[in-house]
Amino acid sequence: PTDQTSIALFLCHPLHWPSLPAQRKYMRSPPIPEMATQEVQLNETLAHLKTESETLKTKLEEERAKLHDVELHQVAEKVEALGQFVMKTRRTLKGHGNKVLCMDWCKDKRRIVSSSQDGKVIVWDAFTTNKEHAVTMPCTWVMACAYAPSGCAVACGGLDNKCSVYPLSLDKNENLAAKKKSVAMHTNYLSACSFTNSDMQILTSSGDGTCALWDVESGQLLQSFHGHAADVLCLDLAPSETGNTFVSGGCDKKANVWDMRSGQCIQSFETHESDINSVRYYPSGDAFASGSDDATCRLYDLRADREVAIYSKESIIFGVSSVDFSLSGRLLFGGYNDYTINVWDVLKGTRVSILFGHENRVSTLRVSPDGTAFCTGSWDHTLRIWA
Amino acid sequence: MSNNNASSNLVVAQRTVKQLRLEASTRRIKVSQAATELKNFCIQNANKDPLLMGVPSSDNPFRPPKSCSLF
Numbered sequence: 001p002t003d004q005t006s007i008a009l010f011l012c013h014p015l016h017w018p019s020l021p022a023q024r025k026y027m028r029s030p031p032i033p034e035m036a037t038q039e040v041q042l043n044e045t046l047a048h049l050k051t052e053s054e055t056l057k058t059k060l061e062e063e064r065a066k067l068h069d070v071e072l073h074q075v076a077e078k079v080e081a082l083g084q085f086v087m088k089t090r091r092t093l094k095g096h097g098n099k100v101l102c103m104d105w106c107k108d109k110r111r112i113v114s115s116s117q118d119g120k121v122i123v124w125d126a127f128t129t130n131k132e133h134a135v136t137m138p139c140t141w142v143m144a145c146a147y148a149p150s151g152c153a154v155a156c157g158g159l160d161n162k163c164s165v166y167p168l169s170l171d172k173n174e175n176l177a178a179k180k181k182s183v184a185m186h187t188n189y190l191s192a193c194s195f196t197n198s199d200m201q202i203l204t205s206s207g208d209g210t211c212a213l214w215d216v217e218s219g220q221l222l223q224s225f226h227g228h229a230a231d232v233l234c235l236d237l238a239p240s241e242t243g244n245t246f247v248s249g250g251c252d253k254k255a256n257v258w259d260m261r262s263g264q265c266i267q268s269f270e271t272h273e274s275d276i277n278s279v280r281y282y283p284s285g286d287a288f289a290s291g292s293d294d295a296t297c298r299l300y301d302l303r304a305d306r307e308v309a310i311y312s313k314e315s316i317i318f319g320v321s322s323v324d325f326s327l328s329g330r331l332l333f334g335g336y337n338d339y340t341i342n343v344w345d346v347l348k349g350t351r352v353s354i355l356f357g358h359e360n361r362v363s364t365l366r367v368s369p370d371g372t373a374f375c376t377g378s379w380d381h382t383l384r385i386w387a
Numbered sequence: 388m389s390n391n392n393a394s395s396n397l398v399v400a401q402r403t404v405k406q407l408r409l410e411a412s413t414r415r416i417k418v419s420q421a422a423t424e425l426k427n428f429c430i431q432n433a434n435k436d437p438l439l440m441g442v443p444s445s446d447n448p449f450r451p452p453k454s455c456s457l458f
Contacts, residue, residue, distance in 0.1 A: 063411065
């Protein structure tokens with residue numbers, strides 16, 4: 001048909017209603033009546049749950065807002081301002097053949113383990129800059145490494161989707177790879193790992209969206225943590241006095257606090273505008289800081305259950321890869337993708353120093369266990385110790 | 388098949404609501420109280436913080452005492 005009326009009449013004919021026939025069949029003589037009503041019921045319940053979900057989210061925001069009576073920097077107005085800081089590179093650790101992705105301090109305050117895109121994991125004596133051990137992993141992009149509390153082993157992993165533990169031998173000539181123990185198995189890359197307060201358990205986070213707690217000896221999965229909607233990029237364990245919790249950050253812009261025993265997510269924070277690359281507990285355990293691709297660091301107080309400070313400047317437009325606190329929690333160090341380190345006054349919210357030295361992104365940053373120095377690792381293949 | 392989709396969406400929705408109920412029931416304190424405690428912790432621990440206070444080169448293992456000068 002060509003004229004409008006004819007087309008309309010043509011389309012109105014039941015033969016030309018492509019999607020209707022099946023429904024009409026059910027209405028006339030339903031072959032499985034329960035299925036149709038069940039589906040309708042399910043959809044109704046789903047809609048009801050979605051409404052409840054939205055109501056709860058609003059309530060959550062209202063409850064948090066009610067207690068937001070002051071800003072952290074206002075409480076800190078009378079605190080003495082910080083003076084000038086003189087922090088310089090005191091040691092440069094050279095030896096990796098490609099980007100340094102992660103590092104961790106040993107409890108002895110002088111040894112460091114670092115991992116790189118080149119597949120190597122190196123243990124250094126930071127005082128002398130000597131390399132004490134080196135392991136070549138079977139994969140490139142070793143994104144995570146951690147020192148065991150005893151100082152006798154290191155854990156690492158990355159694109160191999162695993163976390164493996166290497167006992168450190170006193171014999172420098174011994175092949176460490178021979179004693180390697182595979183502990184964690186994820187279904188995507190390993191982004192971070194940390195021993196708990198003993199050599200016996202490891203906590204991991206992965207691109208598969210989960211975190212997991214493993215027994216090192218048996219490789220058994222003790223607990224898994226589900227809740228992130230995308231890759232989990234970082235984690236940090238609460239200081240031991242505060243109990244069995246840890247915080248994780250991910251590509252879903254969320255920072256989640258978890259109960260290690262139950263696997264339950266007990267608190268969740270979603271104020272960042274992009275991936276959260278790093279999370280670190282405040283030394284008292286009552287708060288944690290985060291660093292994100294949105295170029296800000298933020299402080300979240302766990303007892304007020306909200307963000308209490310943002311550390312940002314209009315001139316800082318590159319993402320934060322890594323954050324850590326000084327011993328008292330007064331200073332927050334952030335490693336940035338613009339090759340710099342910004343030092344923030346946690347209480348007043350202002351930047352107190354900017355440090356230059358690396359020739360590419362700063363990818364990892366940790367303060368030493370006794371707080372005398374901090375170490376950074378960079379895509380420029382080096383690590384630097386600052387004090 | 389569409390029943391299975393609806394069922395798994397239901398499970399996810401139920402979990403979300405349960406999680407939100409848990410989070411909504413968290414005990415919270417006022418920011419003024421929380422902030423005061425953060426501030427007090429900083430102040431109390433300030434003199435034990437080497438990076439904050441700065442330590443003399445002789446005490447910091449990373450700051451090399453280059454040469455011993457007698458003044």
